[in-house]
Amino acid sequence: MSRKFPTRQDFTLFDLFSLEQLQRLQDDFSAATGVASLITDINGKPITNPSGFCRLCKDIVRKTPLGLRNCENSDAILGGGFYAAATIRQCSSIGLWDAGASIVVDGKHLANWLIGQVRDETQTEIQIRDYARDIGADEDETLRAFLEVPYMRLDKFQAIANFLNHVANNICHSAFLQKKQSLQNAKLERINEDIDQLARVMAHHMQEPVRLQFIYSQKLEKAVHEGDGDDIELFIHYIKSNAVDLKALMLSIQFYLDTPYEISSPERCNAFDAFNSAVGALREKLDEVSAVLNVADLPEVCISGHLLKLVFKELIINSIENSRPDHPLKISVLSENVEGYTVLKLQDNGVGIVAEYRDRVFNICERLERTKFGKSGMGLPHIRKIIESVGGCVFIESDDTTGVCVNIYIPDN
Structure with a gap:
């Protein structure tokens, strides 16, 4: 199927990157910054596997039915939004800090990149123990896991979120331009091949009708010289018929050339x-x-x-x-x-x-x-x-x- 670049209505993040490329990019970002990371679609549904998720969230809170429900609800709220700039907020589960950055290419919102699972001085031991009781988790184990969560000042976390927003959108925009250029190059190559083929077949297909016209005109000239009325009429018919076919071919070629390659x-x-x-x-x-x-x-x-x-x-x-x-x-x-x-x-x-x-x-x-x-x-x-x-x-x-x-x-x- 000949394919133009997908329109704004139907192109997706996967027109720019494979899932493996997205996962590797996300894993590297998480390892470099020390924050958990996840890419979702615009409705908050995860696209990638989680990177750098802390033990508190992964092995304790999400292992309880209520904790899992609270985490999924918080992820959906953050992942299902649209952010003109990187936005940070406390998760509605255990209260760690999260952030969301929207990936927008050519005016279309393609995905959200979520980071977080960091703590600061705003969370207290009492709050953590209370939440552990609410969701049915062991209080002491929950507190120990909480203290393993990376500590980060809020201004530093905001700076990481801003950096993510800038880098992710620039990488995607660059990939978008490269993809468009690649498809444009393929289109130009196809047009050049088309023109070359048309020139070659025209040169070949014109030879036969021109040759026939030359032969019929010679025979007509001879018939006129000999005064053979029947042959004169016959060769005039042949010349006219051949001219009609030649005209039809030329019109077909003209119609073909008049049609643009892209509308x-x-x-x-x-x-x-x-x-x-x-x-x-x-x-x-x-x-x-x-x-x-x-x-x-x-x-x-x-x-x-x-x-x-x-x-x-x-x-x-x-x-x-x-x-x-x-x-x-x-x-x-x-x-x-x-x-x-x-x-x-x-x-x-x-x-x-x-x-x-x-x-x-x-x-x-x-x-x-x-x-x-x-x-x-x-x-x-x-x-x-x-x-x-x-x-x-x-x-x-x-x-x-x-x-x-x-x-x-x-x-x-």
Whole structure:
């Protein structure tokens, strides 16, 4: 699938880092600063495993039902917030100091990085013993574990939280820019390959029609010289027919070049209306093959009606040209939703394409010898370019018995 950088609505922290990278970064930060650390999603659900959790929290408080419930509630409150700056607060469980920093990239809140489990002079022995009794933990063991918790002045803890906020967001922003640059480079490489292929196939495909025009013009000249009226008419017909094919190829190439490689803000259209418009333009050809159409109630999609009509029109033409002479052509169109995409599926009962050719038909000027698929060699590549320009993809399912099913994935955003 051709893929643009995820939109603000759907990209996540995992588009920038793997889970292993996040865990290693979190572990190193915890070891360097002496504070416990955990990264959560924006709803407070942990993404990473805890780093540097103290014995008091891990082995005593969280081992009791009430203590665990209080800790999870405190984590969810801190992890589920949004912080314009690093924010410190006492946990609502045993009263240790915690802090939260929001990770924001390109204006989207991706995650929260929580640190803490440090104490200062505000917690007292009486408070710790009282809380141990409340949750059903051993008072003496709870107090001993409390004294093992790192002691830190509040101003130092705030400084660590500020440092975390600055470093985490800068690291993520840098990763974001690198990812965008990498995808942009891949896109430019694809465009250069496309242009190179187009130049090569144009040079190759132009040779045959030009050669034929030259031969027919020589024969026409000879027929005129000899006064052979029948041959004159025949060779004029050949020249005109060849010129029509050459013009069609040139127009196909022009349409392909006129389609941008990326449309950042595509219009929306009703797919049902676009299909009906394409059918209207091809009604005479469809009637010639006694075509039967079965079209579901197609939804709105993120692509202009003009472009989607071109896509449907080219696919219908391919279905007509590859219909079986002993069967009426049947074309079915339906849609489904798949993980943020609307999928338009056009199925026919034509001759089909064997597996080895299914990807080749999307190459520029690629034509299959045993079928008429891609008569000019530009129709299906143009479809691919149109759909990829809005961030989607297109692929074919087919065999020699069930015809062709073209799957068009169009992003919902």
